[in-house]
Amino acid sequence: MIPLNESVLVVDDEAVIAELWSIYMEMMGVEVCGRAATADDAVALAVEHRPAVVLMDMRLRGKKDGVDAALAIYESVGSKVVFITGSQEPDTMTRIQLDHPTAILIKPVSDRLLKSTVTSAMIASGVWRPGETEGSGAASTDAAPQAGD
Secondary structure (H helix, E strand, O other): OOOOEEEEEEEOOOHHHHHHHHHHHHHOOOEEEEEEOEHHHHHHHHHHHOEEEEEEOOOOEOOOOHHHHHHHHHHHOOOEEEEEEOOOOHHHHHHHHOOOOOEEEEOOOOHHHHHHHHHHHHHHHOOOOOOOOOOOOOOOOOOOOOOOO
């Protein structure tokens, strides 16, 4: 399989939230290879850019959801998927577990939790080694994205 790139794909149907996740990644020194609001766009961007990590919202625009996108991305690219969702409904959690996610984060997500989760996912994907720093100038923010799904 072709190696993954040291980048993150952000998938969320809310443009403001996708922008915030992107800003957090850039503050960590992590390249954001793209943003998508639909499952099909997410899969296409993942195939094109081969990100090590995908930050995936559960609810997306269109008929497909985040699990549909994550399963297709995992099969075609092998990226680690971190679900970020505002829903804790049992049906949603069961559906997310179908994908064997790297992590499931419930909104609102602190920048510290996001950073540690992405760092762990980058290490698990093989693009970073333990102890490697992703962005020595990363600053902490007080606000975290809080919009629900």
